[in-house]
Amino acid sequence: MTSLNIFSPAKVNLFLKVLKKRLDGYHEIITLMQPISIYDEILLDVSDGSGIFVECNNKNIPLDRTNLAYRAAEMFLRKAGIQKEVHIRIKKNIPAAAGLGGGSSNAASVLKGLNNILPSGFSTSSLMEIGAELGSDVPFFILNHSAIAYGRGEKLDLIEIPGYWYVIVNPGFPVSTAWVYGNLLLTKEQEDINIPSLKNRLKDICIEDILENDLEGVTVLEYPDIKDIKSGLRGAGAAGALMSGSGSTVFGVFENKEAAGIAFIRIKNDPMFKNMAVFAAQGL
Known part of the structure; x- marks a missing residue:
């Protein structure tokens, strides 16, 4: 064996x-x-x-x-x-x-x-x-x-991007990717987004300005706690916060390990996050 x-x-x-x-x-x-x-x-x-x-x-x-x-x-x-x-x-x-x-x-x-x-x-x-x-x-x-x-x-x-630090919060409920996509309404006019334009945006602006997730609006309507988690992460010092993929996990972005560590302790000790899984992690 x-x-x-x-x-x-x-x-x-x-x-x-x-x-x-x-x-x-x-x-x-x-x-x-x-x-x-x-x-x-x-x-x-x-x-x-x-x-x-x-x-x-x-x-x-x-x-x-x-x-x-x-x-x-x-x-x-x-x-x-x-x-x-x-x-x-x-x-x-x-x-x-x-x-x-x-x-x-x-x-x-x-x-x-x-x-x-x-x-x-x-x-x-x-x-x-x-x-x-x-x-x-x-x-x-x-x-x-x-x-x-x-x-x-x-x-x-x-693509090469910095090894950002993250505080990751999972509220404990699963979300079906199929359900999220099935409830996504593509009625709005879509931006002309392609790889070169996205790479240019990464060069010209800070990472917090690029954070965007079309699926978040669908998931938040069913699970409004996600919006509260984002607010909590920003209040703990995150440069920006976003739901990952189809959810339900939310992450806050930090420039270094020290800032993420301070935020991690603050979030862990906040009664709002008592029953949630909280992680500190580095981008690889």
């Missing part, structure tokens, strides 16, 4: 614009993502035999084919033409269904881990193609680098 320990990071969306709904049912988006230092821990065991087995410390995480990590292992073995027994043990630290990409990150980690263990010969670009079949964010986690994502989110343009 061969074993591999993997740290599977979360991400934040610093900018997310929904451009249109596509004929295939997906939405055309452009988003700026950065991986952050909140990690799930995955132990991957590969041995002779057959079958895929998933264990997780979070009872709300499915252990069957509805789990992206399971499907990642299944697809990898099929495309590689390899038969093995794979055990995936996941210690969840990233809140689930929270806009932080935990499931996609787990899938990417399994793909990369199996590629390290087994003689598949897949290149990074091949792994990204496999990942895109599993989910729009999976290729981003395979690269594990700040990037502008477009298409349905699977096409990537790498």
Whole structure:
């Protein structure tokens, strides 16, 4: 048996614009993502035999084919033409269904881990193609680098942005990405946003001025606590605050570790955030 320990990071969306709904049912988006230092821990065991087995410390995480990590292992073995027994043990630290990409990150980690263990010969670009079949964010986690994502989110343009510090607040309720997109009304006139224009905006303005998420308005209508969390983070000194992805997690942006640390303690001690998960994390 061969074993591999993997740290599977979360991400934040610093900018997310929904451009249109596509004929295939997906939405055309452009988003700026950065991986952050909140990690799930995955132990991957590969041995002779057959079958895929998933264990997780979070009872709300499915252990069957509805789990992206399971499907990642299944697809990898099929495309590689390899038969093995794979055990995936996941210690969840990233809140689930929270806009932080935990499931996609787990899938990417399994793909990369199996590629390290087994003689598949897949290149990074091949792994990204496999990942895109599993989910729009999976290729981003395979690269594990700040990037502008477009298409349905699977096409990537790498970008260098500072390693901002974040205070991350998860209010404890999951939000369905499908529900958010299903309730998004694309009735307003869309801006002409493309990769060069977004890169120019990053050069010319401060990061707090680029924070924007078209999905936030949908989620806030159903979960108004998100607006209060944003106000609390700004009150604790964040340069800006935004909901990540389809929610429900909200992050505040800080220029350095010290400022984020002070805000983290303030938020943790605030009764408003008593039953919420609070993290301090650095952009990677």
